[in-house]
Amino acid sequence: MIRILDFxxxxxxxxxxxxxRAEEDVSAAVDDILREVRTRGDAALRKxxxxxxxxxxxxxxxxxxxxxxxxxxxxPSFLKTLEEAAENIxxxxxxxxxNGFVLTDRPGIVMGQRWTPxxxxxxxxxxxxxxxxxxxLMNVIPAKIxxxxxxxLVTPPRRDGSVSPEALxxxxxxxxxAVFKIGGAQAVxxxxxxxxxxxxxxKIVGPGGIFVATAKRKVFxxxxxxxxxxxxxxxxxxxxxxxxxxxxxxxxSQAEHDVLASAVLVTDSxxxxxxxxxxxxxxxxxxxxxxxxxxxxxxxxxxxxTGSLDKAVEAVNRIAPEHLExxxxxxxxxxxxxxxxGSIFLGRSTPEALGDYFAGPNHTLPTSGTAxxxxxxxxxxxxxxxxxxxxxxxxxxxxxxQIADFARREGLEGHARSALSRAEDRYAQRGRPD
Numbered sequence: 001m002i003r004i005l006d007f008x009x010x011x012x013x014x015x016x017x018x019x020x021r022a023e024e025d026v027s028a029a030v031d032d033i034l035r036e037v038r039t040r041g042d043a044a045l046r047k048x049x050x051x052x053x054x055x056x057x058x059x060x061x062x063x064x065x066x067x068x069x070x071x072x073x074x075x076p077s078f079l080k081t082l083e084e085a086a087e088n089i090x091x092x093x094x095x096x097x098x099n100g101f102v103l104t105d106r107p108g109i110v111m112g113q114r115w116t117p118x119x120x121x122x123x124x125x126x127x128x129x130x131x132x133x134x135x136x137l138m139n140v141i142p143a144k145i146x147x148x149x150x151x152x153l154v155t156p157p158r159r160d161g162s163v164s165p166e167a168l169x170x171x172x173x174x175x176x177x178a179v180f181k182i183g184g185a186q187a188v189x190x191x192x193x194x195x196x197x198x199x200x201x202x203k204i205v206g207p208g209g210i211f212v213a214t215a216k217r218k219v220f221x222x223x224x225x226x227x228x229x230x231x232x233x234x235x236x237x238x239x240x241x242x243x244x245x246x247x248x249x250x251x252x253s254q255a256e257h258d259v260l261a262s263a264v265l266v267t268d269s270x271x272x273x274x275x276x277x278x279x280x281x282x283x284x285x286x287x288x289x290x291x292x293x294x295x296x297x298x299x300x301x302x303x304x305x306t307g308s309l310d311k312a313v314e315a316v317n318r319i320a321p322e323h324l325e326x327x328x329x330x331x332x333x334x335x336x337x338x339x340x341x342g343s344i345f346l347g348r349s350t351p352e353a354l355g356d357y358f359a360g361p362n363h364t365l366p367t368s369g370t371a372x373x374x375x376x377x378x379x380x381x382x383x384x385x386x387x388x389x390x391x392x393x394x395x396x397x398x399x400x401x402q403i404a405d406f407a408r409r410e411g412l413e414g415h416a417r418s419a420l421s422r423a424e425d426r427y428a429q430r431g432r433p434d
Contacts, residue, residue: 001298056161067168084358109389113387114385131163154182231260231262237312239269239272248283251263
């Protein structure tokens, strides 16, 4: 049964007690996988796919004909849902495009900033129990908007070597350039190092379990990554006018993901807290993944009772949840006071599941309290900034002595000489600058 706790009696560490580090045995196993894929390439990928997925696909890469055939098996009604969801995602992420800028307000000086897309991106899509078409849409579409030249999708195969038709329909709709039947740490290794069939990418994004997260951490620097994602989280901030059945259903929607998932209710109403606890027990009985959800609720779930909505907001900002629902009479009044949250769902008619699948904002979100300093996946994650500057000879002359003085104060004479050597009419003959 979920715990009910008093906000004023919680120690500060109780709010941020999540640890993203892998156990030593996981870390060592990932090291072995990375090493073997780096040295043996496709042979290692086949070995690990056989070991971890029980599959021996004839080819690691799906052909266009295979993707089209599988996508053709999807019902027209679900294809329509995919199309509507994709359009919503595009509309939202199109607004994230950046424009560069150029400054020309001083004589002889031009400087500015430009945005360019990352050339090749790898996207990891977990299978639990099927590859997630929602994750494909949420990752591929922003990459396409950014202008990424090549998008490589990796997902574990079923035991028969296939990938779910719904996932492949989403991949085709979103515009993935290649789909490989590999998953886990071995897929991360293939994307980071490249193999005979899998191209080396510049950035790896997408969710996964502890092996994927650990592998992404270890290859960061060789390639970029989006984030180190932990187990899924939801925080429902609810007042006493909220339906206990709705709050309980939303908490269970995350608890069913994983035994490590975290479902938290923060409320200023003790009667609501008690009612939600009872509703969770009722709803658990008919939930298909009830064993997973019950373990999550009992180990990681909590209901925090505060004396006021002000303290409820304080609790939210301490926890910095991945998903935050504001189930209160006036959610827009609370919104400006929320400092730390990945995605915020406003009002009682906006369940977190709406954002997972359909509405448009990205569902790849910072977890484990990292919403204190990081953001949802977006177009920015598939682009990079470059600055540029130009000085004509006269503009450089005006500041060459200042540059040289600055450099010498840092003990870098070569920098000083580099600036002074270009100064107009500074030296009649070649020689050592003063």
